Amino acid sequence: MKKKVRKNNKLEEFIRKRKHVTSISLSVTLLAVFFFFITLNNVHTDTYDIKRFSTANETIRSPITIENEQETERKTRETVQSVPDRFNISSEITEERVNYVKEIFDAIATLESEEMSETEDEEANGDRIVPLSNQDKVNRLKQILSEQITESLDNQTLMQIIMTPKDEREIGRELLVENLETVLNNGVRTENIQSAISEINQSIKYASLNEELKQPLIELSEFAVVENSFFDVEQTQEARKEAASNVDPVMIRAGEVIVQEGQTITNEIYEELNLVGLLDGQRNFFPAIGLGLLIILISSTIAYELSILRKQNKLEKGKLISIISISILIISLLKIVSLFLTSGNQMFYIVPIATGAFLLKLLINERVAIIFSALFSIISGIIFNGEIPGSLNIDAVIYFFFSQLAAITFLTNVKDRTSILKAGIGVMVVNIITILLFVFLSFEKYDLIDLLIQSGFGIVSAFLSVVLTIGLLPFFETVLGVLSDMKLLQLSNPNQPLLKKLLTETPGTYHHSVMVANLSETACEAVGANGLLARVGAYYHDIGKTVRPQYFIENQMTKRNPHDFIDPKESAKIIISHPYDGANQLKKYKLPKEIIDIAEQHHGTSLLKFFYYKEKEKNENIDETSFRYPGPKPQTKEAAIICICDSVEAAVRSLNEPTEEKIEEIVAAIINDRMMDGQLDESPLTLKQLKIINRTICGTLKGIFHSRIQYPSKEAK
Structure with missing residues (x-):
């Protein structure tokens, strides 16, 4: 039976892995195709069917920088011939x-x-x-x-x-x-x-x-x-060589006008058009190939980052869609603004690219935000290249990278949406510094009004980034179901309706949940799990007890225990139902799926031993499954740790004198019991991490239940 269960688990794991790989492949392919076609016209040039001595219908510029070797040779020849004999x-x-x-x-x-x-x-x-x-x-x-x-x-x-x-x-x-x-x-x-x-x-x-x-x-x-x-033959030859070496190559610069609209196509102009490839459509394949190779490198990087998230069990459907949506949004913004870019302005300063960094850090993590910031910056260098194949706008690359890096750096200690506004101020300062950097490095004279306008672009970019982030964040949190730290902080507010209900109707359970939250957060942070998610999940994990609060001992106060008057099976049924009653309430209030999963999984399929053995005293042939929670078992590190801390807190609180030795014994016994009962089999916790969790919980409990001085009473005096 156990072998069959393990086999089924392996099959489910294989199917789940295949689904993740498929979703990652499709997502990366979608982004690669989008990136390729949105940047293709920046490396692709139009070709013309032009005859000699005809009239140009439009102004044609050179798409590349190239040496006109024929003209250079002619100029060199004339220079050499002009050298007088020595x-x-x-x-x-x-x-x-x-x-x-x-x-x-x-x-x-x-x-x-x-x-x-x-x-x-x-x-x-x-x-x-x-x-x-x-x-x-x-x-x-x-x-x-x-x-x-x-x-x-x-x-x-x-x-x-x-x-x-x-x-x-x-x-x-x-x-x-x-x-x-x-x-x-x-x-x-x-x-x-x-x-x-x-x-x-x-x-x-x-x-x-x-x-x-x-x-x-x-x-x-x-x-x-x-x-x-x-x-003098030798002096003459030396003079001619020196003159030839001083001749500068005749260059056709990218963006240089080759022929004006209405101008006659002379032999010289025709040869220049041919030289820069505007008469040869086959040349356009080479820039496209180069762009394809770049997109392959970018896509490979994205696939690698997504695979890391998958291994960490952090690549939910909502997060994957969020990454795709944010990438498409940012690149689309870059492309739209590039349409208004001219040689006389620097409109790319106004792009609110920090929005992507804000959203990725809030919704995913800092590493993903940094990686995608670098990728967005590289793509921006192509988008803002003035549609000149083979060139990159290095100013745009540097500006966008530092703007996004500033957003990631300054967005810390997220408690509410004002933290985004504070980070936006930091982005604004970095934008202005970067713009001034370009001005002072250019050796060009700028009027004060030009400096103010360009600095204003940087300020507008930071402002729009904050506005877009605050406006789009609820969409990702609600529609796509992505759980951000900001959302978790909002859910941890005691004024939340469910927490108010828990406090007023089940004060004992509320206190228990707060204690479990403290233990769980500390243990999660010790093993690299999401401590904030564990804290908030612990707050809501026993919300189902508000359905029948009097049946749970922490809420009975001075009342008699109602379980003394009903059958153990009925008692077990009531107790076992509270995770699922809680999940239903959480769904009703539209809380995130992660919180609902913790509420359902925090008991796994564990056995309700007290009522099981109580019933067994009357009936030896009792079915154990009637006294087990239906599950599922904890699937994440956070759910598994809350499962452990929930039992530990209740057990330690029942001790009359919780000494350090007793605390260590109880914590070790509960963790061992959960392992032997298979409750941690489906969670990603390792044995090494369980040892760290054991040590961390014991340290926290010892701090809570430390010994105190016994003050003498009046009678004792």
Whole structure:
């Protein structure tokens, strides 16, 4: 029989697991499809059937940032071609040609000095003075000049220079040498020899010199000016390489206008459209594949988190629907606001994305809220990318993540809805700080009015988040039946109608429930269960005793026990009915299913021993099932712990002198009895956790029933 029961339990567990896996798979698939299609147009671009030299029907922008390699190559080629050739100027040739000119004038001066000296000697000796002819002077000059000069200059040129007065000749010399040095130092190449000579000749022509001297100076310039600048291959190549490396790539930026509406599609525009993929529909498959991979990663993360909730037995149908609904709501809000986003505004600041974080923390737990906040932020980066494939709006990602993280961080110590308002103030402050962060990092100048407007967006976002959270929370709590901490705190208020009824009609049971609540909450928190749920469940677990309060000993006060006058079977029937009477009342008042389950399960299928043995004294063949609660057995940690604490509190209260030893014995005996009777078989409690529960309950009871000083009475004195 026991083997059959275990087999049935395993089968039920397998079926339940399969149902959970199926529901998780369907939920994740639904979210994945929704995320994919709502973000598809942010990575998908329209393609156009455009002909060359046609007219554009609309303004077309680039969907991507890409280098125009052809234009970059053309620009580089033009830059390289514009680099002038590099030449080396020979200083030796410059010095040589200048020295030739100086040599001519120095030789003439030397010749005149020698002639003067000979004349003075002849006069001193009384000899007849015979002056040299100009031809003789030329001949003597040619004897002392370099061969290069004598071969290049004719006698007439030299004679004209010799015939020029000395002062005039010196002026001509300085003018010629100065211009010659300037021209040669600038470099003279084969192709510009004539222009260099012309430059010197122009200076001579307009100089205030003797007209007879100008012509020989011009002939000297033609003789002196030669090529002294030669092409340098290595320097030229180096200069061209440097120029090419300094050319910036020609980029087509994402969002850049390629063609305006009404503009003619030129060859250049057509090539740019082709380059960015606006003429090739096949390119759109690649962004879609990338988006699909991202959605797979996001969906895998969601599936993992849901599986953790399932293992913790915290993935009820209502919570699963809540997660799906919140995700769809938040992403839809992001998408709607993105439709109004332009390059000139930052409308995403106004999205009340903290709503999702508030709701997920209140309805599920903090871990799920953090994970989904990160996922929502990543998706927002795609939604607000300006429909530019391959780009993410990192500002939106950072802003939304910190806004949601602030909501999770500041939403603590939830007692009522004002705690959401307080957390909203924290979100508002973080929103403003994040917005200012972007402003100061951008290096752009903002007017005060711009700062106020953007900060106002952050304030509105926090305000809308609070309003939406407060407005949507009752929907999830009532319609979907999700039990939040806020709802539990409301149910724990002593002014609740059922608790008032329990206090006024069954004060003993009310006190008992409060004691069980204290024990259960402490024990649950020790093993990681929901202590608040256990406390509230304990408050209502014996509400069924209000149907027949006088049949329960804690409410009898000085009255006689009515069970002394009725059959044990009838007594057992009355006692056994109280969990189910309580469940019916809780359903009538529409309390959460978790509270109802605790009321039904807190006795499991345990045996009502007192009346069972009382009846057995009269009838040995009694059927035990008549004295057992019909169940079900506790299914959760909270229900199992309340089952233990309920019996422990009643047993300890019955002790005349509850010493520490007696308390430990009773707690251990009750936990062992529940284990041996199979009442904890269907709960997720482990043996290790039962030991912790034993230790925690004993510690709490010892604190309650600690020994006190016995004050002496007046008579004793």
